Amino acid sequence: MQAAAPQIPVFDGHNDALTTPDHARLASGRDGGHLDLPRMRSGGMRGGIFAVFTESKRSTREPRPGAEGAFYEPPAAGVAYPRAAAVTAAGAGRLFALERQGVLRVARSAADIDAARDGHGPPVAVLHFEGAEAVDAELESLETWYAAGLRSLGPVWSRPNRFAHGVPFAYPSTPDTGPGLTKDGRRLVNRCAELGIAVDLSHMNERGFWDVAAIDAGPLIVSHSAAHALAPNSRNLTDAQIDAVGASHGLVGVVFSCYFLRSDYANDPDGTPLELIVEHIRHIAGRIGTAHVAFGSDFDGTTIPAALGDVAGLPRLLDALARGGFSAAEIRAIAWDNWRRVLGDWWR
Numbered sequence: 001m002q003a004a005a006p007q008i009p010v011f012d013g014h015n016d017a018l019t020t021p022d023h024a025r026l027a028s029g030r031d032g033g034h035l036d037l038p039r040m041r042s043g044g045m046r047g048g049i050f051a052v053f054t055e056s057k058r059s060t061r062e063p064r065p066g067a068e069g070a071f072y073e074p075p076a077a078g079v080a081y082p083r084a085a086a087v088t089a090a091g092a093g094r095l096f097a098l099e100r101q102g103v104l105r106v107a108r109s110a111a112d113i114d115a116a117r118d119g120h121g122p123p124v125a126v127l128h129f130e131g132a133e134a135v136d137a138e139l140e141s142l143e144t145w146y147a148a149g150l151r152s153l154g155p156v157w158s159r160p161n162r163f164a165h166g167v168p169f170a171y172p173s174t175p176d177t178g179p180g181l182t183k184d185g186r187r188l189v190n191r192c193a194e195l196g197i198a199v200d201l202s203h204m205n206e207r208g209f210w211d212v213a214a215i216d217a218g219p220l221i222v223s224h225s226a227a228h229a230l231a232p233n234s235r236n237l238t239d240a241q242i243d244a245v246g247a248s249h250g251l252v253g254v255v256f257s258c259y260f261l262r263s264d265y266a267n268d269p270d271g272t273p274l275e276l277i278v279e280h281i282r283h284i285a286g287r288i289g290t291a292h293v294a295f296g297s298d299f300d301g302t303t304i305p306a307a308l309g310d311v312a313g314l315p316r317l318l319d320a321l322a323r324g325g326f327s328a329a330e331i332r333a334i335a336w337d338n339w340r341r342v343l344g345d346w347w348r
Contacts, residue, residue, distance in 0.1 A: 007044040008315075008332055009116075009117050009335065010044050010045045010314050010336060011045075011046065011047040011294070011335065011339040011340065012048040012253075012299070012314075013049050013223040013253030013296035013297070014048075014202070014255075014296045014297060014298050015035050015048055015049070015050060015297060015299040015300055016053060016130075016301035017033065017050065017300045019300075020033055020300050023094055026094075027103045033299075033310070034297075034299035034300045035311045037098075037103050037104070037123075039312040041123075042311075042312040043310075043311045043312040044314055044315060045123065045314060046336075047113055047117070047123055047124040047336075048123075048124075049152055050126065050128060051128045051301075052088050052092055052127070052128065053131065054079045054088065054133055055087075056077045056078065057077045058073070058076050059074040059075065059168075061073045062074070067172050067264075069171065069266070070171060072168065072170040073168055073169040073170065075165075075166060078159055078161060079133045079161070080133075081134070081136060084131075085134045085136075085141070088129060089134075092127060092145075092148065092150075095125055095149075096148075096149070098125070102122060104124070105122050105124050106149040107151065109347060110340065110344035110347055112124050113339075113340050114340070117340070126151050126152050127150050127151060127152070128153065128223075129145075129150065130157050130203070131156055131159075131166075131203075132154070132155045132156070132161065135153075135163075135188065137162060137184060139187065142192075143195075150197060151196070151343070153197050153200065154200040154202060154203060155181075155188060155189070155199065155204065156208070158203050162184050162185075163188050164181050164182060164204060164205075165207075166205065167203060167204065167205040167235060168234060169234060170233065171233040171265040173234040174232075174234065175206040175235070175236070175237070175241070176205065176207065177205045177206070179207060180209075180211040181212065185211070189212055189215050189217050190215065192217070193346075196347045197346070198218070198221055198342070198343055199212060199218065199346075200222070201222045202224050202225050202235075202253075203235070209241055209244075210244075219245075219248045219249045219250035219251065219342050220248040220250035221253075221342060221346075222241075222245060222250075222251075222252045222253065222296075224253050224254075224255040224297070224298045225237050225253070225254075225255055225260065226254055226257075226260045226280045227242065228241075230261075230263060230283055231260055231265070233259070233265055235260055237252065239287060242287050245292060246287065246288025246289060246292045249292070250292060251338050251339065252293050253296020253339075254277060254293060254295060254296055256295075256298060256299070256302070256305065257301075257304065258272040258302070258303045258304065258305060259302065260302075261277060261280060262276065269303050269306040273307055274308060274316060275320060276305070278323075278324040281326075281334065291333060291341075292338065294335075295317075299311055318331055318335060
C-alpha cells in the first residue's frame with residue numbers, strides 16, 4: 001500500500017476569525033465560517049496572521065457610470081481611540097486565551113514559526129492589528145502591545161485615522177484615492193521598525209504605500225490583496241506597486257476574496273474557480289519572482305470561492321498550483337517559506 005504524500009504546511013497571511021460572533025468555538029470547531037482549529041489541522045495550516053479589527057459604520061455605496069456594477073463607497077467612519085483600545089484588548093485576549101489552553105502559540109519570534117512548521121507544538125498565530133486606532137498618538141501603548149506579543153500592524157483599514165488614509169472600496173478604480181501618511185504615521189512606521197513589528201500595507205491607499213516605501217523601514221508587505229491588472233478595483237496593487245514590493249525583498253499575500261480576484265467585482269463563490277487565485281499568484285510571480293508571493297486568504301472576512309470552501313480546502317489550492325505549473329519547491333515557498341523569510345526580516 002502506497003504511503004500518503006506528506007502534507008505541505010501552510011502559513012496564511014490574514015484571517016479575521018478572532019472577530020467572528022462565534023469566536024468562542026475556535027478551539028472546538030464552529031458550525032460555519034472559514035477557520036477553526038480542527039479545520040486548520042485538516043487543511044495543513046500550521047501558522048497564520050490573526051487580525052484584530054474594530055468595526056465602524058460603513059458608508060452607502062454610490063453607483064457610478066462606466067463598467068457594469070461600477071460603484072464608489074466613501075470611506076467608513078473613523079473610530080475613536082478609547083473604543084478601539086477596548087475592542088482590540090478584547091480581541092487580543094481571545095488569542096492569548098487560546099495560547100493558555102495550549103491549542104495555539106502566539107508567535108513572538110521566527111523560531112516559533114520554525115517550530116510550528118516542523119510540527120513541534122501547536123500551530124502559531126501572529127497577532128496583527130488591522131488598523132492602528134488602538135495605538136495612542138504618543139505611541140506609548142505600542143510598547144505594551146509589543147511586550148504582549150504584537151508582531152504585525154496595518155496602519156489603516158479602509159478609512160482614515162491619525163496615521164494614514166485607507167483606500168475606500170471602489171470599482172473600477174486605482175488605489176490612488178487620497179493623501180498618504182501623516183506625520184504621526186511616519187513616526188509609527190519608524191517605531192514599528194525599531195521594535196520589530198511588521199508593517200502591513202493592505203488597505204493603504206497608493207500614496208501611503210509610496211510614503212512607506214520611501215521610509216525604507218523594512219521589506220514591503222501587503223498581506224491580503226491581489227493584482228490590479230487582473231481585477232481593477234481599489235484594493236488591489238498596480239504593477240508598479242508589485243514591482244516595488246519585489247525590489248524591497250517584500251511579499252504580496254494573495255487574497256482569496258471573490259471580490260478582488262474577479263475582473264467584474266462579483267460576489268459569485270460558485271463561479272469563481274481556484275484557478276483565479278493561481279492566476280493572480282502567477283501574475284505577481286511573473287513580475288517579481290515566486291519568492292515574493294504567498295497566501296493571504298482573508299478567511300472569515302470575505303466571500304471565498306466555493307471550490308475552496310474553508311481552511312480545510314487548502315490542499316485543493318496547492319493541487320491547483322501544481323496543475324498550474326508551479327514546482328514542488330515553488331509551492332512550498334508560496335505556502336510557507338516566503339512568509340517565514342519576510343517576517344524574520346522585520347523581527348530581526
